[in-house]
Amino acid sequence: MSKQILILPGDGIGPEIVAEAVKVLEQANQQFGLGVELSYDELGGGAYDKYGVPLADETLERARQADAILLGAVGGPKWDTIDPALRPERGLLKIRSQLGLFGNLRPALLYPQLAAASSLKPEIVAGLDILIVRELTGGIYFGSPRENRVLENGERQAYDTLPYSESEIRRIAKVGFDMARVRSKKLCSVDKANVLASSQLWRTVVEEVAKDYPDVELSHMYVDNAAMQLVRAPKQFDVIVTDNMFGDILSDEASMLTGSIGMLPSASLDARNKGMYEPCHGSAPDIAGKGIANPLATILSVSMMLRYTFNQGAAADAIEQAVSVVLDQGLRTGDIWSEGCQKVGTREMGDAVVAAL
Amino acid sequence: MSKQILILPGDGIGPEIVAEAVKVLEQANQQFGLGVELSYDELGGGAYDKYGVPLADETLERARQADAILLGAVGGPKWDTIDPALRPERGLLKIRSQLGLFGNLRPALLYPQLAAASSLKPEIVAGLDILIVRELTGGIYFGSPRENRVLENGERQAYDTLPYSESEIRRIAKVGFDMARVRSKKLCSVDKANVLASSQLWRTVVEEVAKDYPDVELSHMYVDNAAMQLVRAPKQFDVIVTDNMFGDILSDEASMLTGSIGMLPSASLDARNKGMYEPCHGSAPDIAGKGIANPLATILSVSMMLRYTFNQGAAADAIEQAVSVVLDQGLRTGDIWSEGCQKVGTREMGDAVVAAL
Ligand SMILES: CC(C)[C@H](C(=O)O)[C@@H](O)C(=O)O
Numbered sequence: 228m229s230k231q232i233l234i235l236p237g238d239g240i241g242p243e244i245v246a247e248a249v250k251v252l253e254q255a256n257q258q259f260g261l262g263v264e265l266s267y268d269e270l271g272g273g274a275y276d277k278y279g280v281p282l283a284d285e286t287l288e289r290a291r292q293a294d295a296i297l298l299g300a301v302g303g304p305k306w307d308t309i310d311p312a313l314r315p316e317r318g319l320l321k322i323r324s325q326l327g328l329f330g331n332l333r334p335a336l337l338y339p340q341l342a343a344a345s346s347l348k349p350e351i352v353a354g355l356d357i358l359i360v361r362e363l364t365g366g367i368y369f370g371s372p373r374e375n376r377v378l379e380n381g382e383r384q385a386y387d388t389l390p391y392s393e394s395e396i397r398r399i400a401k402v403g404f405d406m407a408r409v410r411s412k413k414l415c416s417v418d419k420a421n422v423l424a425s426s427q428l429w430r431t432v433v434e435e436v437a438k439d440y441p442d443v444e445l446s447h448m449y450v451d452n453a454a455m456q457l458v459r460a461p462k463q464f465d466v467i468v469t470d471n472m473f474g475d476i477l478s479d480e481a482s483m484l485t486g487s488i489g490m491l492p493s494a495s496l497d498a499r500n501k502g503m504y505e506p507c508h509g510s511a512p513d514i515a516g517k518g519i520a521n522p523l524a525t526i527l528s529v530s531m532m533l534r535y536t537f538n539q540g541a542a543a544d545a546i547e548q549a550v551s552v553v554l555d556q557g558l559r560t561g562d563i564w565s566e567g568c569q570k571v572g573t574r575e576m577g578d579a580v581v582a583a584l
Numbered sequence: 585m586s587k588q589i590l591i592l593p594g595d596g597i598g599p600e601i602v603a604e605a606v607k608v609l610e611q612a613n614q615q616f617g618l619g620v621e622l623s624y625d626e627l628g629g630g631a632y633d634k635y636g637v638p639l640a641d642e643t644l645e646r647a648r649q650a651d652a653i654l655l656g657a658v659g660g661p662k663w664d665t666i667d668p669a670l671r672p673e674r675g676l677l678k679i680r681s682q683l684g685l686f687g688n689l690r691p692a693l694l695y696p697q698l699a700a701a702s703s704l705k706p707e708i709v710a711g712l713d714i715l716i717v718r719e720l721t722g723g724i725y726f727g728s729p730r731e732n733r734v735l736e737n738g739e740r741q742a743y744d745t746l747p748y749s750e751s752e753i754r755r756i757a758k759v760g761f762d763m764a765r766v767r768s769k770k771l772c773s774v775d776k777a778n779v780l781a782s783s784q785l786w787r788t789v790v791e792e793v794a795k796d797y798p799d800v801e802l803s804h805m806y807v808d809n810a811a812m813q814l815v816r817a818p819k820q821f822d823v824i825v826t827d828n829m830f831g832d833i834l835s836d837e838a839s840m841l842t843g844s845i846g847m848l849p850s851a852s853l854d855a856r857n858k859g860m861y862e863p864c865h866g867s868a869p870d871i872a873g874k875g876i877a878n879p880l881a882t883i884l885s886v887s888m889m890l891r892y893t894f895n896q897g898a899a900a901d902a903i904e905q906a907v908s909v910v911l912d913q914g915l916r917t918g919d920i921w922s923e924g925c926q927k928v929g930t931r932e933m934g935d936a937v938v939a940a941l
């Protein structure tokens with residue numbers, strides 16, 4: 228049976244980096260007989276230009292039909308002044324929500340070859356390998372009511388709602404425990420249970436789920452402390468599970484500990500491990516079209532796709548291995564370049580990974 | 585006219601560190617003829633033990649009467665299992681809210697003498713001097729409705745509300761701009777306006793306030809990016825203004841960049857600069873009663889009190905200067921100790937600051 232993959236190159240550097248990732252995917256397809264078939268569409272600013280909305284109904288339908296989605300990145304200054312409801316990121320939020328992609332996996336992995344790029348001292352980050360499991364379709368991102376209104380006293384007021392139900396918490400907690408089980412068997416759940424009602428339920432339900440994972444050691448941490456501990460001693464963490472907003476903040480913080488966000492992939496999975504895969508970095512409009520963007524995060528997103536949606540561990544490993552080989556060869560795009568390495572463009576980097584495969 | 589200061593030593597190491605700060609305050613009182621008068625009460629776990637609640641009405645009334653409040657820290661494992669509504673931190677939240685202490689100033693300052701303590705590379709943090717202005721009495725910390733309930737389908741659900749009115753945003757924005765004006769004239773407002781309605785109003789109102797501060801350069805940043813940039817290149821920031829929850833997370837992250845959270849004071853001010861002053865660190869129950877806690881953050885909180893509530897810049901400067909002198913002398917409590925320095929206890933450190941004054 229063929230595997231349908233929808234490619235959404237997106238905006239900014241998206242098309243360039245996705246083109247390289249597709250080359251790698253096609254190479255892996257041949258080598259491992261994966262049987263993938265690709266189709267293309269638009270998401271974000273490009274979709275707004277083409278369809279008038281950041282996610283067209285027909286695109287959403289195509290995404291529903293697909294087995295997996297590869298996304299570049301969305302957004303750019305061109306769309307900064309349009310109606311907020313039509314901005315590129317609304318398309319991203321809508322596709323996450325409509326496809327039920329609640330399980331967001333964001334690894335923060337320090338490649339030994341790039342250890343010098345971190346702003347942290349080498350001994351603090353050497354060997355860093357954290358996985359942040361972020362709830363992606365609930366909480367304050369999608370809670371209603373939310374409103375901008377004028378109060379009786381004439382003042383403007385706006386509010387958002389942060390809701391979590393036990394089923395939403397349970398399913399993401401399970402993802403966290405499952406991941407911890409195949410890693411170091413340590414899970415840290417991050418919340419703000421000393422202040423938030425939603426966090427109190429979060430903590431209660433995570434404790435309940437923990438009963439099914441006696442082999443995993445569970446700890447809880449307040450989000451402010453977690454933000455601190457990630458800077459102080461990040462290697463104390465292995466798998467972190469947290470809500471949508473805290474996950475947004477902490478995963479970006481954690482990714483920056485590695486110093487090379489251009490290397491970090493992500494997966495957003497539904498209940499049956501269908502997923503959307505995208506680099507952690509943004510659309511970098513300032514360098515778009517120059518052929519200098521780093522395609523490795525997108526290439527590694529392909530590896531995550533093969534691992535999590537298609538259960539092709541060997542192919543996934545091979546791609547990760549190929550990336551490691553090109554780093555060993557000293558090839559670097561500008562964002563990860565350092566003295567003594569060879570600076571290459573987006574395409575050369577993609578070609579090198581294909582060659583190393 | 586005498587200045588009434590209410591001292592709330594709190595829990596854990598609170599009483600020890602506050603005792604040293606009081607010595608310094610009394611010394612400054614004599615030297616600068618400040619005319620301060622001290623009274624004492626309980627907040628947090630100690631208040632729960634004494635009054636059955638973490639903030640008694642009579643304590644709140646005393647706090648209202650006082651010109652300023654010096655707080656140690658609250659909380660500890662002893663009270664971890666009591667009714668959540670009576671836990672120590674509820675007392676802290678209540679006093680902030682009841683006294684209208686909406687303006688929370690949290691400096692993240694790297695002392696050159698302690699540069700090595702940071703987990704970041706020296707060149708990234710040398711000279712770091714950031715001020716985080718956190719909104720402290722609004723947003724999701726105090727928003728209603730908030731509820732734990734059972735939905736019709738039998739599922740438990742909990743939710744919180746994140747509201748901001750324009751007057752709440754305006755007054756904290758003004759604090760941010762005022763602080764920026766006397767520092768480097770750069771203000772970064774942090775929000776999540778691409779997702780939250782409250783953040784959209786936040787950004788709008790901050791822009792409006794900016795019109796009264798043409799000499800201050802305003803920028804906006806999303807909270808996830810701010811969490812990243814603080815790790816990548818923290819010196820790009822000078823004053824950051826943000827909401828209650830984001831401020832909680834980012835100020836802890838920023839403080840940890842210095843590597844010595846035992847050095848960082850904070851102020852929580854109302855509309856007339858009456859304030860509560862406390863160290864950024866917690867009650868550290870593990871080292872309570874051992875006489876080894878670092879009193880410098882609390883001592884520097886006294887300096888902030890003299891500066892912001894009592895307009896005694898010279899006395900405030902003198903205390904900061906005295907702290908710098910003891911650091912130059914090589915005196916260090918355990919938390920900031922490094923090879924070649926002299927390890928001292930809480931009391932010796934306090935005495936040394938008094939002597940240096
Ligand atoms: C673009 C934005 C809405 C999005 C988010 O906040 O989820 C992004 O920051 C991310 O983390 O994928």
Ligand SMILES: CC(C)[C@H](C(=O)O)[C@@H](O)C(=O)O
Pocket residue numbers: 421422451673676677832
């Ligand atoms: C104790 C807790 C409620 C408090 C907060 O979140 O405000 C603390 O973390 C702080 O930052 O002062």
